[in-house]
Amino acid sequence: MQVTLTWLDYLILLTYTGFVVGIGFALRKYMRSSSDFLTSGRSIPTWVTGLAFISANLGALELVGMAASGAKYGAITAHFYWVGAIPAMVFLAVFMMPFYYGSRARSVPEYLKMRFDERVRALNSVSFAVMTVFASGISMNALAKLLHLLLGWNYHASLWICSAVVLVYVLKGGLTSAIYTEVLQFFMIVLGFAPVVYLGLKDVGGYHAMAGVLSGVATNPSALHLRDPGVSYGAGAWTSVWRTLLEGPTNNPMGVDWFAMVFGLGFVLSFGYWCTNFLVVQRAMAARNMTAARNTPLIAAVPKMLFPALVILPGMIAVALMAMPSKGYRIPAPILDNAVYARAQAAVAAAAREPADQAFKEVSAAVGRRMDPAKVAALVADCAAGPMSEAAFDDRLWNAVDEYDYDGVILSLVKRYCPTGLLGLALTGLLASFMSGMAGNVTAFNTVFTYDLYQAYVAPNKSDEHYMRVAQVVTLFGILASIACAYFAKLYNNAMDIIQLVFAFVNAPLFATFLLGMFWKRTTGTGAFVGLLLGTMASGLVHALTIAQGNAPGMKGGYLGVAHTFPSEMAQNFWLATFAFIVCFVMTAGISLVTRRTKPDEELAGLVYSLTPRIKVEGTPWYQRPGVIGTALLGGCAVLNLIFW
Amino acid sequence: MGLDIRWPIGLMFTLVGLVMTVFGFITRSDAAMYSRSLGININLIWGVVLLIFGALMLFLASRKNGAGGPPQK
Numbered sequence: 001m002q003v004t005l006t007w008l009d010y011l012i013l014l015t016y017t018g019f020v021v022g023i024g025f026a027l028r029k030y031m032r033s034s035s036d037f038l039t040s041g042r043s044i045p046t047w048v049t050g051l052a053f054i055s056a057n058l059g060a061l062e063l064v065g066m067a068a069s070g071a072k073y074g075a076i077t078a079h080f081y082w083v084g085a086i087p088a089m090v091f092l093a094v095f096m097m098p099f100y101y102g103s104r105a106r107s108v109p110e111y112l113k114m115r116f117d118e119r120v121r122a123l124n125s126v127s128f129a130v131m132t133v134f135a136s137g138i139s140m141n142a143l144a145k146l147l148h149l150l151l152g153w154n155y156h157a158s159l160w161i162c163s164a165v166v167l168v169y170v171l172k173g174g175l176t177s178a179i180y181t182e183v184l185q186f187f188m189i190v191l192g193f194a195p196v197v198y199l200g201l202k203d204v205g206g207y208h209a210m211a212g213v214l215s216g217v218a219t220n221p222s223a224l225h226l227r228d229p230g231v232s233y234g235a236g237a238w239t240s241v242w243r244t245l246l247e248g249p250t251n252n253p254m255g256v257d258w259f260a261m262v263f264g265l266g267f268v269l270s271f272g273y274w275c276t277n278f279l280v281v282q283r284a285m286a287a288r289n290m291t292a293a294r295n296t297p298l299i300a301a302v303p304k305m306l307f308p309a310l311v312i313l314p315g316m317i318a319v320a321l322m323a324m325p326s327k328g329y330r331i332p333a334p335i336l337d338n339a340v341y342a343r344a345q346a347a348v349a350a351a352a353r354e355p356a357d358q359a360f361k362e363v364s365a366a367v368g369r370r371m372d373p374a375k376v377a378a379l380v381a382d383c384a385a386g387p388m389s390e391a392a393f394d395d396r397l398w399n400a401v402d403e404y405d406y407d408g409v410i411l412s413l414v415k416r417y418c419p420t421g422l423l424g425l426a427l428t429g430l431l432a433s434f435m436s437g438m439a440g441n442v443t444a445f446n447t448v449f450t451y452d453l454y455q456a457y458v459a460p461n462k463s464d465e466h467y468m469r470v471a472q473v474v475t476l477f478g479i480l481a482s483i484a485c486a487y488f489a490k491l492y493n494n495a496m497d498i499i500q501l502v503f504a505f506v507n508a509p510l511f512a513t514f515l516l517g518m519f520w521k522r523t524t525g526t527g528a529f530v531g532l533l534l535g536t537m538a539s540g541l542v543h544a545l546t547i548a549q550g551n552a553p554g555m556k557g558g559y560l561g562v563a564h565t566f567p568s569e570m571a572q573n574f575w576l577a578t579f580a581f582i583v584c585f586v587m588t589a590g591i592s593l594v595t596r597r598t599k600p601d602e603e604l605a606g607l608v609y610s611l612t613p614r615i616k617v618e619g620t621p622w623y624q625r626p627g628v629i630g631t632a633l634l635g636g637c638a639v640l641n642l643i644f645w
Numbered sequence: 646m647g648l649d650i651r652w653p654i655g656l657m658f659t660l661v662g663l664v665m666t667v668f669g670f671i672t673r674s675d676a677a678m679y680s681r682s683l684g685i686n687i688n689l690i691w692g693v694v695l696l697i698f699g700a701l702m703l704f705l706a707s708r709k710n711g712a713g714g715p716p717q718k
Contacts, residue, residue: 008664011664012665015660015661019657022653026648048650180648180650183650184650184653184657187654187658187698199682199683199687203683416681417681417683418681418687419678421665421692422682422688422691425661425665
């Protein structure tokens with residue numbers, strides 16, 4: 001199952017590595033102060049910050065995960081982009097960027113301190129710093145595992161070498177270097193994956209032929225073991241974004257109702273991520289002036305809008321290929337441990353003397369997964385007939401597993417279509433996404449840690465050189481901590497799931513705090529702080545009392561009793577966020593009304609909508625005004641929604 | 646900041662494009678190798694695409710007063 005890379009593939013990989021490291025060194029001489037290092041001294045052109053804005057988000061998990069969702073749920077996954085990201089990015093540009101950029105805050109937590117008080121900043125900066133390191137570690141572990149299993153690369157080597165490359169260029173050139181390399185990585189990802197998608201689409205006979213095949217899959221998804229027997233959707237379920245959504249949760253592959261999709265995913269989760277996450281907002285804050293900062297998310301929105309073709313389409317192609325028997329393709333099975341292979345070998349040998357159904361049961365029990373009866377029977381027969389090499393046995397056993405590891409979709413397509421040469425380019429694209437996501441996390445982490453934790457609480461009033469040195473040490477620490485988290489994720493998968501769950505609880509209510517803080521001057525620090533805590537607790541409580549269909553009470557919710565059953569895990573997530581948002585919104589507003597304001601109007605100028613003078617756009621030509629561009633983008637997004645209705 | 650990112654992007658893609666184009670040209674009769682890519686010599690074709698993209702970036706960077714860079718995709 002493994003492909004071998006030739007010198008040519010390594011040459012392409014090395015060329016890329018040489019250039020990103022070179023950019024770091026070229027920028028070294030510009031790093032004179034801590035603000036050069038951590039905030040780029042606000043000097044970067046708009047198109048650069050714009051592309052870096054999406055590239056920082058386009059980590060390996062995004063690439064791998066979106067293709068996985070494309071296979072699992074079909075085109076409806078595009079709502080993460082067309083209902084979620086794009087409107088949120090327009091909102092950030094038009095309404096929120098003036099406060100972030102105009103306040104001259106150096107980070108999102110610092111804005112919260114200016115607007116509210118130290119408590120809110122401390123809460124946000126600590127949770128953000130911890131979360132960033134864990135997110136980075138989880139992503140690194142996932143990719144290193146994938147590279148090991150599908151390409152045979154050494155897990156530790158992939159992890160450490162990629163980290164070392166990121167460390168070198170971030171340490172040398174700071175945020176500027178992260179942003180510049182993110183632009184290079186953006187083009188690398190797009191140009192590396194575009195030919196793979198093109199070949200895949202050509203293989204299935206073009207988009208319309210693929211849609212035809214997928215409508216057959218949608219009416220009987222259990223034929224490919226994509227769903228349990230008896231489940232059936234409308235013909236367009238894998239290719240339409242709204243039609244099946246409006247027919248209700250049992251009629252679309254994601255199992256979500258339209259309200260949870262629009263309000264939970266679109267409004268609460270996406271606006272919460274794109275408008276408040278410092279990882280992306282930092283890129284816009286590095287722009288050279290207010291107009292540039294506001295246009296950053298708008299420039300980013302153009303390619304973002306088209307990304308589903310690059311990241312979701314491969315998943316749909318994979319399902320279509322699987323439905324065409326002549327193509328001989330399947331989505332890879334989940335990875336099996338070496339111990340499983342050893343157990344299975346013994347079981348298969350013993351099974352030769354037993355009746356077929358008994359043999360099948362024993363082999364299935366040894367593997368611990370759902371198996372394909374015909375493939376198991378053939379394997380048992382062939383093993384009995386003569387000796388089989390271990391590699392061949394492992395390969396056939398793995399193929400006989402009748403479950404899918406959707407995260408393997410993208411690499412399996414790369415392996416299927418890429419001859420040496422293009423293979424190197426596509427893998428470089430994958431590693432580029434890995435590095436851009438990691439560098440994004442590290443640069444956001446070091447800024448928040450240095451300014452919002454170290455300078456604020458540990459050592460205020462030191463010289464700028466001191467903070468510059470601290471920032472560099474923190475960069476190294478951040479990368480080492482991410483590596484530690486990657487190993488932690490490798491060893492304790494379940495503990496990691498719990499940590500991610502807690503982060504989801506913390507993030508869900510965040511947007512309510514920003515919304516009230518920016519648009520209602522009456523919001524108080526106490527209201528924001530207590531509201532955030534209660535919102536987080538509310539999402540934890542909802543999770544403890546509800547469950548998704550097919551899950552047993554426990555890690556996935558319902559451990560305090562089951563008050564409600566959601567049709568799917570996605571629906572549970574979206575509703576959870578909705579509840580957290582509403583609780584945080586209502587509590588923040590209510591507590592604000594009964595507590596005294598600590599900041600007078602003068603102190604809130606530039607931080608709250610009603611107390612900030614409107615930005616004059618008369619000087620800029622109409623086509624450069626954020627309001628105009630934003631409206632045009634929303635129009636374009638609406639058209640895409642209609643085309644794939 | 647003093648570096649125009651279009652230079653390294655342009656240089657890198659020109660280089661990679663050149664390597665892939667030359668390799669694609671040399672292996673143009675290797676049908677077995679390109680059976681993976683549905684019989685298309687994807688190295689040659691995509692190498693040329695990268696070459697054009699790289700050259701375009703270099704051209705944009707080399708124009709005078711283009712330091713700030715016009716917004717472009």
